[in-house]
Amino acid sequence: MLKAVGQALFSTGLQNPGFTPAEKQGQDYETRTYNASKWVSTTLTGTDWDAAMSTGFRRLFKYIGGTNQNKAKVEMTAPVSCFVEPGAGPTCESKFTVSFYIPVEHQATPPEPSDPDVFIEHRKEFTAYVRTYSGFSNEQMKRDELLKLLESLKRDGVEFVDQPFYVAGYDSPFKLTNRRNEVWILKQKPE
Template structure:
C-alpha cells in the first residue's frame, strides 16, 4: 500500500505568540468596523439626482439657477437662488390674452425700450405669477416676468415704461410639475390643481393664494415643448 507524503506544516513559535495574535485580532476588528460603517452609509445616505446645467429644456437660453433636492412621481422640489426679473402686471379674466399683453410689454423692454437703450438677450422661462381674485367674476392679476441675464443681474437696465419694473425675488423653494405640448389655459389650471392635490396629500405647507406658470419655448417650436407649474413653499 502506497503512503501519501505531505510536507510537514511548520508553525513557528513567533506566529503563535500572544502579542502577534492580539495585533492580528485588533486589525481584523478595525477592518470589520470600517466595512460596517461604509455599508451603513451606502444604505442611509440620500442619493440626489445628477444635475447638468443648463437643463436641456432651457434651449440654450440663460435661465434661473436652481438645485433639485427631491424628485417624486408627482413633482420636483427645487431651491431657486435669489435673482432679479423684469416684470409687468396685467389684470384680466382670461390667461392667454393677459400673458400675451404682458409678454409684448417685456419684449419691448428687451428690444431697447429701457433707459440704456440696450438690447437684452431673451431668457427662459416666461414666468407668470397667477393670483386669482376673490369671487367668480373678479379679475386675476397676472405678473408676467422675464429672467434678467446674469451679466445684468447686478444692475439691470431701468425700464422706460411706467408699468414695467425690476422685480427682485428672494431665494425660494418651488414644487414643480412639468408637462409638454402647446399649453392652453385649461392645461395650466388642471396641472396646478393636480400639483396642489399632491402637496396636500403629502401635508406640505405652500402658498395657496398664487402659483407660477413657466413656459420655455418659442411658439415656433413644434416638438419637445416644456411647461411647468410652480407652487412656492411657505416658511
C-alpha cells in the same frame, strides 16, 4: 445672428434662473429652491389669463429689444413666468405679473425700463414645487396641471400655500415638439 434665430425658433441655449433641487423629490413633481435674482416684470389685471400673458410678453419683449433707458438689447431667457394672484371668485379679476429672468451679465445693474408699466423685480430666494408638462399650454391646461400638482402635494402631506402661484413656459411659439411648461406652487407665502 444665427444663434439668435436658433434661440428664438428652438428655445435652445437660453439662460435660466439658478436653483437647487431638493434631494427628495415627489413622484410626479420636483422641489426647487430658486436663488435670489432680478427679473423684468409687468403686472396686468383681468379675467383672461392667455390675454394677460400675451400683453405682458409683448411689453417685456420691447424692453429686451432695446426699449429701456440704456437702449440696450438684452438676451432672451427662459422661462417666461407668470405670478398669478387669483381674484376672490370665478368671475373676479386676477392679478398677473409676467416676467423674464434678467441674464447673468445684467443681474448687477439691469437697464432701467422706459415703459412705466415695466419694472425690475428683485425676487428673494424661494422654494417651489414644480410640475412639468408638454404641449401648447393654454388656460385650461394650466388649471388642470395646477390641480394635479395640488392633489400630489396633499397626497404627500407637504407644507404649501395654494395661492398665489406661478406658471412658466420655456419655448418659443415656433417650437412645435418637446415643449416644456411648468406650474409652481410655493412652499411658503412670499414676503
